[in-house]
Amino acid sequence: MSSLRRLASDTVWYGVSNIISRFANYLITPIHTKIFLPKEYAIIGDLYIYVTFLNVIYTFGTETSYFRYANDIDEKKIYNQNFTSLLLYSFLLSGLIITFSTPITNFLGYPNKEKYVIYLGLLMAVDTLLSLPFARVRQLKKNKLFGFAKLFNIGIYLFLNIFFLWFCNDIAQGKYLNFLQPIITPWFNTKDLIGYVFLAQLLANIPLFWLLRKEVFNYSFVWDKALVKKVFIYSYPITILGLAGTLNSVADRFFIKNYLPSHFGDREHLLGVYFACIKFSVFILVLIQGYRFAAEPFFFSKAKDKNAPELLAKAMEYFVIVACFSVLAVSLNIDWLKFLLLGKREYDAGLVIVPTFLFANVLLGVYYNLTAWFKISDKTYYGTYISLIGAIITIIGNLGLLPIFGILGSSIASLITYSSMAFLCYYWGQKFYPIPYNLIKILSYIALSAILVWIASQVQFESLWLSFFAKNTLNLIFLILVFFLERKTLLPLINKIRGRVSL
Numbered sequence: 001m002s003s004l005r006r007l008a009s010d011t012v013w014y015g016v017s018n019i020i021s022r023f024a025n026y027l028i029t030p031i032h033t034k035i036f037l038p039k040e041y042a043i044i045g046d047l048y049i050y051v052t053f054l055n056v057i058y059t060f061g062t063e064t065s066y067f068r069y070a071n072d073i074d075e076k077k078i079y080n081q082n083f084t085s086l087l088l089y090s091f092l093l094s095g096l097i098i099t100f101s102t103p104i105t106n107f108l109g110y111p112n113k114e115k116y117v118i119y120l121g122l123l124m125a126v127d128t129l130l131s132l133p134f135a136r137v138r139q140l141k142k143n144k145l146f147g148f149a150k151l152f153n154i155g156i157y158l159f160l161n162i163f164f165l166w167f168c169n170d171i172a173q174g175k176y177l178n179f180l181q182p183i184i185t186p187w188f189n190t191k192d193l194i195g196y197v198f199l200a201q202l203l204a205n206i207p208l209f210w211l212l213r214k215e216v217f218n219y220s221f222v223w224d225k226a227l228v229k230k231v232f233i234y235s236y237p238i239t240i241l242g243l244a245g246t247l248n249s250v251a252d253r254f255f256i257k258n259y260l261p262s263h264f265g266d267r268e269h270l271l272g273v274y275f276a277c278i279k280f281s282v283f284i285l286v287l288i289q290g291y292r293f294a295a296e297p298f299f300f301s302k303a304k305d306k307n308a309p310e311l312l313a314k315a316m317e318y319f320v321i322v323a324c325f326s327v328l329a330v331s332l333n334i335d336w337l338k339f340l341l342l343g344k345r346e347y348d349a350g351l352v353i354v355p356t357f358l359f360a361n362v363l364l365g366v367y368y369n370l371t372a373w374f375k376i377s378d379k380t381y382y383g384t385y386i387s388l389i390g391a392i393i394t395i396i397g398n399l400g401l402l403p404i405f406g407i408l409g410s411s412i413a414s415l416i417t418y419s420s421m422a423f424l425c426y427y428w429g430q431k432f433y434p435i436p437y438n439l440i441k442i443l444s445y446i447a448l449s450a451i452l453v454w455i456a457s458q459v460q461f462e463s464l465w466l467s468f469f470a471k472n473t474l475n476l477i478f479l480i481l482v483f484f485l486e487r488k489t490l491l492p493l494i495n496k497i498r499g500r501v502s503l
Contacts, residue, residue, distance in 0.1 A: 035165050035193060043110065044197055049250055050108075051120055056242035058089055058128040061235030063135040064375060068234060070139055073227070080222040082231065083132050090125040097121035119198035126205045133215035149211045153204055160200035165193055237380040244387030248394045248417055252410035255398035264406040270350075274407045277350035277357075280337070284326055284361040288368060308376075309435045316369045316435075320442050321482055323365050324449035327358045328478055331453045332471040335464060355453050356411040362446065363418035370425040373433035382428050390421040441485065452478060 062082040069078045097104065098121045101114040110116065137146045171177050171184045189195075209216050256271045264270060330337065334351055374382045397413030405412060429435065452474040461467035 031161055031165060035169075043116075043194055047108075047116060047120060047198075051124060052246050052250070053243060054093075054124055055127060056239060056246060058093060058124055059086070059131050060089060061238030061242070061380075062086055062231070063131055064238050064380075065231045065235045066132060066135050067139060068375060068378075069231070075139070077222060077224070078227070078231075079132065079136055080220055081224055081227050083129075083219050084222055085228065085231070086128050086132055090128040094121040094125040097124075113192075113195075115195050116198060119195060119202055123198060123202045123205065126202065129216075130205065130208050130212065133212040136215045137212065145211070149208055152211065153208055156207065157201055157204035160204055161197065164188075164196035164200055168196075169193065234378060234380055237382075237384040241380070241383040241387040244384070244391045247391045248387070248414075251391075251394045252398060252414060255395075255402055256407060256410055259399065259402055260406065261403050270407055273347050273350035274353065274410065276347045277353055278411075280330055280334070280354045281357050281361050284323060284330075284358055284365070287323060287326055288361065288365040309433075312369075312372055312435050313437045316366070316437055317441055319365060319369055320362070320445050321486075323362045324445045325475070325478060325482075327355070327362060328449050328452060328475050330358060331355045332456050332475060333468070335467050335471075350407060353408050353411040355457070356408065356415055359446070359450065360411060360414040360418050363415065363422050366442075367418055367422040367425055370422060370429055373429035373435065374425075377433045379432060382425075382432075386421050386424045386428075389424065390417050393417045393420050445482070448481065449478060 062085060066078055066082050098118050101117040101121070104117050105111060105113050134146065134149070137143075137149075168184050168188045169190055171180050172188045172190045174181065253271065253274070256274055257267055260267050260270060331354065334354060338348060338351060371383060374380055394413060394417045397416050398410055401409030401413050403409075426437070456471045456474055459470070461470060
């Protein structure tokens with residue numbers, strides 16, 4: 001239990017920093033949508049999709065391979081070797097991107113916008129070189145430093161967006177503080193603000209080198225051919241896995257934009273509705289990301305522990321409980337949450353996708369839990385197989401379900417994809433690294449939460465307050481049933497906490 005408490009504590013630290021970071025990112029969205037026209041905002045989103053794919057190639061699984069071998073090989077040696085590899089990757093790839101920025105922008109359909117590609121090329125190099133220091137912070141259990149660095153970064157990014165897009169833009173246009181115009185106008189271009197979004201993120205990331213200076217600068221060049229080969233064999237399936245996973249996460253938007261039948265309505269309008277409503281999944285993604293940050297080094301550190309399978313099984317059970325409660329908390333409170341997250345009521349038509357998309361992300365979190373076996377047992381190529389199968393299901397699911405259900409079809413396709421990936425990962429995992437998951441409990445929690453969400457969807461109240469109390473009664477029912485089923489674990493923990501309080 002002490003190990004699981006440590007995992008829970010780390011998850012809270014990583015999760016809280018992630019929650020605040022994502023919330024701050026959400027605050028940036030209204031800034032962007034107020035300043036940019038939809039076509040301009042689409043350029044930012046489009047280019048960041050390419051960045052998401054390229055980041056997987058840049059990092060090439062070095063974080064996971066570092067966690068894998070930090071406990072078997074000298075930690076400093078594997079860190080130095082992987083950091084050397086990242087230096088070479090980042091300089092080579094970003095050098096090529098910057099050198100060929102003109103043909104790249106022409107190919108993407110953004111001629112004469114080379115600075116966008118240059119900024120993003122530099123940004124990916126900086127992100128890559130910071131990825132391993134952040135991994136080392138997690139390995140060394142410096143979760144407070146990790147959280148502070150992430151919060152500092154998003155704070156600077158938010159400030160720079162306001163500084164460039166509002167302050168500098170307004171001064172350059174002569175709206176106020178005219179005495180500053182001679183300082184701002186020589187370098188600030190009011191007719192092309194998109195580049196400042198990328199520049200803001202690049203500048204916000206650079207101070208992280210100072211915050212993580214002990215990890216960044218406590219480095220010496222290492223090139224061990226045998227170790228490089230070992231890491232490569234371990235990492236390349238993870239890279240393919242990451243690319244396939246990225247495809248799974250963004251393919252729905254591609255298919256809605258290009259293949260949604262016209263009788264459902266305007267594609268671009270519905271894509272905007274879909275984008276807005278999937279933001280409700282941030283509540284689950286925060287949990288998943290916080291848990292992953294804490295769990296990956298935790299699982300590798302416990303890999304040789306004879307009790308590791310039991311720890312993994314119990315961690316999965318607790319993860320599912322929290323994830324299902326989060327789905328209930330969001331789904332049962334959509335009636336008032338929509339006023340906070342959706343600015344206009346035109347977006348409300350997409351709320352039907354929210355519960356399905358939330359459950360899809362729960363299954364994604366279950367899958368991430370299950371991947372521990374092939375990372376620990378060095379069979380990462382199974383992750384490649386599963387991700388490629390998932391990508392195929394994503395494509396077939398969107399093509400088959402969009403014509404029937406509209407944008408709801410994409411969320412159903414995601415649910416089917418992640419369910420299939422979780423099943424395959426469990427099936428193969430039990431052959432090579434058996435873990436005693438309590439499937440009856442896990443599936444019962446998921447099924448119960450799905451039934452409660454369905455019940456809530458069938459009941460409508462004229463009063464928002466009455467709806468709030470009635471629907472959250474279902475949340476209470478879920479918690480009571482969880483307490484009853486987990487009482488053997490929870491009661492000793494409660495008694496222990498009482499004992500500490502009384503002291």
